[in-house]
Amino acid sequence: MKRTVPFLITMAAGLFMLVAFFVPHPSVRVLYTEMQTWAIVVVGFTYVLGVANLLRINTRHVARRERDWPFKIVLIAGLLATMAIGFSEGISDIMDPSVLGYSETGSRFQWVYITFYSPMSATMFALLAFFIASAAFRAFRIRSFEAMLLAIAAFILMLGRVPLGNAIHPVIPGAADWLMEIPQNAAKRGILIGAALGVIATGMRVILGMEKTYGGGEGS
């Protein structure tokens, strides 16, 4: 029962969504939109579970003085402080423009976001440049025929994308464009077609209840 009911709901919702894709009739569209609203409500409830899990794991870390426990205090304090500021500001008041909601520019919540989160997030993203360099170094070591092809293609492409390429020979930017538009596009579209069929097959397996592992049960 615990597993059958969720699968019946999955099947009904999945089949309805499939039908709704082809049916523009208002009676179907209304329910279609309504079901998407239900999904948002369900996701809202999962946030409560997610935050509870986060607090439980990290407070336990602190209580047991496990490795790096002071960092967990920073995490918990940051989470609670941000939540408190966000809830205290709430949403903006349409009747009173002087009341700033948490998402409005100039609010305390936005200040926290811009001052703390944005620089840290940008720092993480900036690390990508160094990771690309180390990954490229390994990728371009010519250890096989395929690796050689990859290295030659990458060399032409990089040269073709900078003014130096055109200065060396005007054919190089054209060769770079050709690599991107013909072989690269062909391979990419092949992968996309395969993936799209995989998506449909996986979707059908889930909707028809053949694949049950995601719901916490054996698939066969």
Add this chain to the structure above:
Amino acid sequence: MRREEGGTFAPVDTIEGGATSYIDEGAEGDVAYEYRLVAQPPEPGLDSEISAPVRARANWFDRTKFNVLVVVGFFCLLLFIYIRRSEGGVQWTFRSIPGLAAIEEAIGRATEMGKSVLYVPGVQEIDDIQTIASMILLGRVARMTAKYETDLMVPTNSPGVYTVAEEVVKSGYSDVGRSDMYRSDQVRYITSEQFAYVAAVNGLMLRTKPAANLLLGAFFAESLLLAETGHSVGAIQIAGTANVHQMPFFVVACDYTLIGEEYFAASALLSNDPRLLGSLKASDIIKIFLIVVIVLGCVLATSGQTWLGDFFATQ
């Protein structure tokens, strides 16, 4: 201009002079409307006659999606045929996917080394099909780690994924009779912010040094950040995604990569369930069909016939 039958005309839209048709998106159902074209700037001699009254009726089928229905319908038909044949005992052969065999090998390696397995289910919500496929694979991985008594860590970046992943892992342990081994901190919600999640997972990798990293799901800019950190801690890495732009990063930084369709086929191949294998065979057949259609479409287009391409064009 538009008016309800017998009413007063009011402007509804401005269209180019060369337009030969117009769809009124704002028309209410079952109301009789009359239309007339009025020139801008005003020039009464160019205004059209008042049209005959017309009524909008809601359609039960979107005809612009007929081609999608044909292909999906054909695919579903093949699915049912091949699933039936599989259930009837027909055996299918598939090419081996090294990345799949490597999953069990990686978990075995982690067991031998006494280290953990890190499973990252991507950064999309639970309604994303790649995340759903990842949850299916997670179930199989959880059964293997439970069987081998290896620690499994699943950090998630969405509370929706966290709730499903927790249930999947718990059931995986229970399915092999090792419910006692499941710990509530194995599956954890980190944050929904992309780079904060990456920082947390990278920190987890650097602190715990897992022997195997399984990066299976939808990934974006964080793919290389995760894979390179995993490489630096010496973990065997198996990645799988359908995000074409991230595949090169995984190919470079990981030991094995499940590309596109291989990722979606993985759970069926791991399960060895005849019905799931039948559905894979149906995918292969429709792939052959699509290759034939693409080649035929190219030949026809080259000879000036575009009807096949036009039929498959989506709106």
